Amino acid sequence: MFQRDYIMRMIEGMAQVSAAILGLRRAGKQEEALQVVEELLDRQFGMNGRLIRSLSEEDLVRMLSRSGDPDPSMLLGLGLLLREEATVQDDLGREGGAFQTRLKALHLLLRASSYGAQPSPDEAAERLLAELSAYExxxxxxxxxxxxxxxxxxxxxxxxxxxxxxxxxxxxxxxxxxxxxxxxxxxxxxxxxxxxxxxxxxxxxxxxxxxxxxx
Structure with missing residues (x-):
């Protein structure tokens, strides 16, 4: 029951985050939107963006594990948050950064899917693939x-x-x-x-x- 409540809070929180970031982007406040992402990375995952970008996928999976087992909901949450960050990087013309962020987000969502995350990350993964379709x-x-x-x-x-x-x-x-x-x-x-x-x-x-x- 605790795990289900935690997942539902995370999902509701991500919806609010997406809405807040979209509002800041529309207002031309991209740097503020990135700060929102940074604060959430620290609050929810205990890591800043620079650390997350420097870590391999395997390192992130280990860090987001409970009792040695990967936590699918944490992988899902981080993947979704990184996707939001990539949209802001696009707005700022940081194409290379957006590409790398989306790629890391995609890898995390695919891992979350393999581990049986609920709700399924597949729809979000499909959106990321569409956004990455112009790249090799x-x-x-x-x-x-x-x-x-x-x-x-x-x-x-x-x-x-x-x-x-x-x-x-x-x-x-x-x-x-x-x-x-x-x-x-x-x-x-x-x-x-x-x-x-x-x-x-x-x-x-x-x-x-x-x-x-x-x-």
Whole structure:
């Protein structure tokens, strides 16, 4: 019950924060909006923006853990707050900073989704992906998104990302074969819901399974 109450307060608080930041942005008070974000980072997460930007995703996950277990609600909250920060950075013409902030926010939301955060971070993650669509994402980000698409059951979209990595020359040996190996274990119905037929999957998988010795 305590955890549910905490999550609901966080969600309500984020809605208020979003409204407050939007109001400041519309009033041309972007620096004040950034200060609101900074104060919330310190109050809610005990970290300032500079520290958060300097830490890796793994470091942040460890710091936002309870008794050694990642806290999905904290990851969700931080991801949402960083997305708000990125919108203000855009207003200020800080394109590079906005890109990096959105990327970190996306990674945190994908992790929150994998850990079963409720409410689901998926809608917010989709919005971030739309905002990042004009950019070429790093290979690590593409891998994370592919894994998330697979978790969602969007196998066709996961496959597209693995092929992007292949075309970029960033595919590691056996990666695509292992992906296809997992999909071949699924039912025809699951594959169809995920945008793939059994026949096209088998045809696409054959050369990659040969690479992993799983023909």
């Amino acid at each position: 994402l790093p290979p690590d980000s593409k891998r994370r998104i592919a894994a998330w698409r697979e978790e969602q059951g969007r196998y066709d979209r996961a496959e597209d990302l693995w092929y992007e990595l292949h075309e970029d020359g960033r595919l590691e040996p056996g990666e695509l074969g292992r992906f296809y190996g997992r999909l071949l274990l699924l039912t025809d119905e699951s594959l169809e819901r995920g945008g793939l037929s059994r026949q096209e999957l088998q045809e696409a998988a054959e050369p990659w399974l040969a690479e992993t010795g799983k023909e």
